[in-house]
Amino acid sequence: MTSFKRLRWWVTARRHPSALLLAVQLLGVLLYPAMEDTDAxxxxxxxxxxxxxxxxxxVVNRSASINWIAWCIAVPAVVMSLLSVWGQLPGLLVYAHLLEGTLYFYTAASLTAYMLQDHEVTRDELYAAGATFTLLAWAFAFAFSVCQQWYPGSFIAAVNPELPRSWMELLFLSFSVLSSVGLSDIVPVRPEARALVMLESFAGVMYIALVVSRLIGLTVTRERKGG
Known part of the structure; x- marks a missing residue:
């Protein structure tokens, strides 16, 4: 029975890779606060x-995107990330974040194209809508991290305003801006940081207006036809 459950889980994961990506990213939101304070x-x-x-x-390999582009971004990102942590080369971290953010933007674009390629809404496309949102949030958080490292003092906050903002703070800011709720105590103060925040605000509004509204409209139309 256990083997059957594992096989069923694996089949489901292969059928809905966007759901697995979404679940792992949401799990990261819960785990990140415990990861920032210690070396381990x-x-x-x-x-x-x-x-x-x-x-x-x-996810990119399952879509119609150009796979080699994703691999060319991911491999050096992993190498630089490993060298920055285990090779004691912290200067490479900014370039690792730059490449990781680029890969997330590329994956988000791939999922968006996947959701818009036809006029039918599948369950995996609904999962892809959530995964794309989190990918955009992560991508802009990496962009904020790069901005902060290249332009110190880009962001301030109510707590320890003189210190660089942590990853969790930047991710919190990214989710707040992308969802347009504005519930963040992190404030961009340099022009470069404000430009990124404006771009994310625009991306969040356009994502909801174009992608989410289209999926909802197609779902409602399908239900009416079925009824």
């Missing part, structure tokens, strides 16, 4: 990031 936690954070990268590659 930061190492685990790096390993977890590689798992997400692997899932992102899997």
């Amino acid at each position: 936690g930061r190492a685990l954070f790096g390993a977890f990031g590689m798992v997400v990268l692997a899932l992102a590659l899997w």
Whole structure:
């Protein structure tokens, strides 16, 4: 029975890779706060990031996107991330974040094209809608991280405003801006940071207006025809 359940889980995962990517990213939101304060936690954070990268590659491979582009971004990102942590080369971290953010943007674009390629809404496309949102949030969080490292003092906050913002703070800001709720105490103060925040605000509004509304409309139309 256990083997049957594992096989069924594997078949479901292969059929809905977007759901697995979404679940892992949401799990990361819960785990990240415990990963930032210790060396072991930061190492685990790096390993977890590689798992997400692997899932992102899997999703791209399942779509109609150009796979070699994703691989050309992911491989150097992993190498630089490993060298920055285990090779004691922290200067490479900014380039690892730059490449990881690029891969997430590319994966989000791939999933968006996948959701818009036909006029039928499948269960995997609904999972892809959630996964695309989280991919965009992660991608902009990496962009904020790069901005902060290239332009120190880009973001301030109510707590320890003189210190660089942690990954969890930048991810919190990204989710707040992308969802347009604005419930964040992190404030962009440099022009470069404000430009990124404006781009994310635009991306969030357009994503909801174009992708989510289209999926909802197609789902309602299908239900009416079925009824």
